[in-house]
Amino acid sequence: MASIRRRRSVAGLLMTAPAIIAVSLFFFVPLVLVVWISLHRWPILGANKFLGIDNFVRAFNDEAFISAASFTALYTVIITPILFVIGLTLALLVRRQRRGVGIFRTVFFLPVVIGLAAASYIWVWLVQSGIGPLLNIAVWLGLVDSNTNWLASTQGALGVIVVMITWKAVGMQMLLFMAGLQSIPVELEDAAKVDGASRLQTMLYVFLPLLRPTIVLILVFGVSHSLLAFDQFYIVTGGGPAQSTITAVFSIYRASFVSFDLGYGSALSLIALVVLAIVSAVQLLLLRNSDND
Amino acid sequence: MRSALSDLRRSLPRVFWYVACSVIALLFLYPLLATVLQSVKSPTEAAAAPPTLFPETWSLDNYAALVSSSGSLDITRSILISIVIAVGSMVFTTMLAVFGGYGLARLKFPGANVVFFMILITFMIPFQAVITPLYLVLAQLNLTNSLLGVILVIGTFQLPFGLFIMRISFTAVPRSLEEAAMIDGCGILATLRRVMLPMALPGILTTALFGFFAGWNEFFAPLILLTNQKLYPLTVTLSILQTGQEGTLNWGVLQAGVVLTIAPCILLFIFLQRYYVSGLVSGAIK
DSSP: OHHHHHHHHHHHHHHHHHHHHHHIIIIIHHHHHHHHHHTEEOBSSSOOEEOTTHHHHHHHTOHHHHHHHHHHHHHHHHHHHHHHHHHHHHHHHHOSOOTTHHHHHHHHHHHHHSOHHHHHHHHHHHTOTTTOHHHHHHHHTTSSOTTOOGGGSHHHHHHHHHHHHHHHHHHHHHHHHHHHHHTSOHHHHHHHHHTTOOHHHHIIIIIHHHTHHHHHHHHHHHHHHHHTOOHHIIIIITTOSTTTTOOHHHHHHIIIIISOBHHHHHHHHHHHHHHHHHHHHHHHHHTSOGGGO | OHHHHHHHHHHHHHHHHHHHHHHHHHHHHHHHHHHHHHHTBOHHHHTOSSOOSSOSSBOOHHHHHHHHOOGGGOHHHHHHHHHHHHHHHHHHHHHHHHHHHHHHHTSOOTTHHHHHHHHHHHHHSOGGGGHHHHHHHHHHTTOTTOHHHHHHHHHHHHHHHHHHHHHHHHHHSOHHHHHHHHHTTOOHHHHIIIIIHHHTHHHHHHHHHHHHHHHHHOOHHHHHHOOOGGGOOHHHHHHHHHTTSSSSOOHHHHHHHHHHHHHHHHHHHHHHHHHHHHHHHHHHHO
16 A cells, blocks of 8 residues: 555656746746846856846936836836726626626626737727827817827826726636625625615625635736736837836846846846735735634 | 506616626727728728728738738748747646646645645746746757747746646546546556546646647747747737838738737637636636
8 A cells, every 4th residue: 555655656746747847947947046147247148247236236226227117116006906996896797697698708808818919919009199090089089189199198108008908907807806706605695785785885894805815816916917017018108108118027128138238137127026025925914814813 | 657667677777787788898899899890901091090990991901911921020930830839838738737737636745735835936926027037047958049948938837827727627536536447457647548637628628728828929938038030929020010120010911910819819718718717717716
């Protein structure tokens, strides 16, 4: 018996080994390397030189990086509550089985399955000055005049990205909220109704506390994706106007793969990783289930 | 009169619900429909300002122009490359997740839970955050400017989700089935193939589907890891088209390219929705 268990355990290790090797090689090794490289001047060709913490000193004095980091924070602070509220509203709208609900669920979710790059190419055209159909609808409704160029101002460009990402990503939050809501027993909702709770009260005191695990999942993943946003800004705004919509990952990309200054790019990556870890940990702490403490 | 009024009162919220949902559905569909319509306008109409809502003349010229383009804009080659990357990531992720998931769920070895936990950490950190050292690791392995390198990176970062799904799927198979196969003399691999795999098929489909989507839709990894434009997949080739590096920008041709990029995703999703959604939901609730 013991030898069978031993054989199974050896087989288990062998079968898991490829996954362990892949994750180690392409995630854990880079995670360690990023620290080492960040302490060097590390051009793509030529000799490396140990610099100590110079790259970090440079980062905290680099106005372009500071402005990219604050823009990324601003974007995250704006997009997170929008996705949360609209995602939850859509989930409440389509959570019950009734005729036709499946079609609505599918349609609301559809933009999630197309790629972020493809979605960006659609939206950069939709809002293009002069020929963009969405812009022309706004002109037709009298909201803006015909020579408007949304992408020419920082607020306009940020607004376009926020609307686009809402369209692209809110279906995912809707689906996760639906799954969370379905795991709440119907009796609880009925009991709240019998006790005379209003819809808002049911939402605040019955649903939201029970949705806590779903909310943690949605917030932690949503915030980390927003903090690492790149594709949509690279394609739709190109970081413009006047580099005002450059995000943190965009500045890492420019340091490492445009200026080929891999040491500085790694320092920026490490700062981003530390911020990401802190923000995720704070969310997990704030939202942990206080009943289990 | 009273009953007509109460009928109205009862059906009014339902009517309101349908109207609200239909309006929202239209908002969600509009960008996709506009793109498809734009792609079948004639090239001159596609460049018109202000734009037309429906094509005045229907034409496939944009698609013809797209397919006949050559050099670094060879779309036929880009489509093939996108397929190679998508299928490659799908196969890589699925193979590793099936074996790893079985090992982690059933063939408990010392440290299996630690391994699973470490792999889940990867789940929380998108690879954008470690792209610089990742590039150097691939350069050391001679895997930059190589589709294999792109596949390994996308496949690896898709792996935590796959392992998670496969571990759940294998855990859900009743132990008695596995034991019966063992008693009948099946070895570990034969048990996996004959008993476990058929039972875990929905999980495998979910893993494969997500692997395919991840590879097909990825933009950042090929942008960074490939410098030879001839190796660009569709997502990145379209950025050459969009920035007009090869002559003037043609929005009709670009949108034709977008339609080719999104069509497989939408079709696969509509036909395999069950596996797509069940995978996500089981991941979210566990």
